[in-house]
Amino acid sequence: MIRFILADLRRVWPGALAVVLLVALATALGVGVVLQERAMRLGSARAADRFDLVIGAAGSETQLVLSSVFLQPSPLPLMPVETLRKLASDPRVAWVAPIGFGDSYQGKPIVGTTTALVNALSDGLAEGRAFAAEGEAVVGAAAGIPLGTRIKPSHGMAEEGGHAHTELAYTVVGRLKPSHTAWDKAVLVPIQAVWHLHGLGHAEEAADHDVHSEHEGSKPDDAEHGEAGHEEHEHEGAIDAAAPLDESFAKTAAGVPALLVKPRTIADAYKLRQAYRGEGTLAVFPAEVLTRLYATLGDARTVLVAVAAGAQFLVAAALIFVTVIHVGQRRRQIGALRALGTPRLTVLAIVWSELFILLALGIGAGFSLGYLGALTISGWVTSWSGMVLPVAFTRADLGLAALLAGFAALLGLAPALLAYRQSPAAALRG
DSSP states (O other), rough: HHHHHHHHHHHHHHHHHHHHHHHEEEEEEEHHHHHHHHHHHHHHHHTTOOOSSSEEEOOOHHHHHHTTOOOOOOOOOOBBBBHHHHHTTOTEEEEEEEEEEEEETTTTTEEEOEEEEEEHHHSSEEOOOOOOOOTEEOOOSSEEEEEOOOEEESSSOOTTTBOOSSSSSSSEEEOOOOOOGGGOOOOEEEEEHHHHTTTBBHHHHHHHHHHHHHHHHHHHOOOOOOOOHHHEEEEEEEOOOOOOOTOOSSSSSBBBBBEEEEEHHHHHHHHHHHHSTTTTTTEEOOHHHHHHHHHHHHHHHHHHHHHHHHHHHHHHHHHHHHHHHHHHHHHHHHHHHHHHTHHHHHHHHHHHHHHHHHHHHHHHHHHHHHHHHHHHHHHHHHHHOOOOOOOHHHHHHHHHHHHHHHHHHHHHHHHHHHHHHHOOHHHOOO
């Protein structure tokens, strides 16, 4: 019987191939949605695991996490530097790292921070050392920038048409180990260099500038020179590439967009979050914010899965229609088999097996296509953002495959029962 089925399928191979492709494409849509949504959850959760607590100025929790954890460019309100100093001396804090954004290099974000974050971000350096001077930089594992490269930062991202800074060029002195987060694509520099590059001086300098402005009255430099004077003044901070780092921030007057905090214990984490929620600051656990984002993704996934299920239903209906017509066209062949003494159950098994084989091949091909599609999308996201999205099957997917196989088995019964009920005489007269 198997040889008869295979010979029959070879005879009608164009139609058989069309059935397999239809089922494969419909299955791939649903499988790809499930795999990609799961990969996004796992990848973002692993990225957020690196950061226990994020503190920023009052505003959007989601934007704070997207900017600080996933390095999505967006202006954040600034906190006073006193918040950083207070946390740095808090006994409940293992380490605290300020982060500052605004510049880029060849499409990669330049993030100002401290050596504490460099040492904690990815379990150490793959090569080189951490920055120790204002003009040094450490790159992420996937940044693709060799040690010794001199980096000229540009204001904003390249696609925004930002201008290049000429006051300072960073020298790459270290490369981080892979962290499988968006930080693998980043360039890390001393935050004091970012402040000075954008004209944010020390506390004494700020005080002197305020006193000078009071004495000048209505003739400040910016008003006297207009917008051009303001732009020139904004970037004329004292910049010395060889200047040593001062990470006590005792003399710093610049604002801080976000702080990454490592509490000493879980209890300390909750106490710190409670202490810094309100009065101009916002403290969040990235995992909690992601949970709300997952709920949104879950709704989107439900819609996409419903669309995929609808497509599969339409394909199933079309296949039933096609196979019923196909059985009708094969009435003489079925009648001949019955006239030669072939039992009804054998005819039923032949017709059912042919359709089930085609559906099973389509389901198998659909799982393969869905997996390859999810891998392709995840690879594109990783190359763009640096965050690794793991694509893998789970036991739940085996259940989905079994469900689809069971549906295929039931689908094949309709034309098989139609062939089973045909009498040899009626089939040969048709």
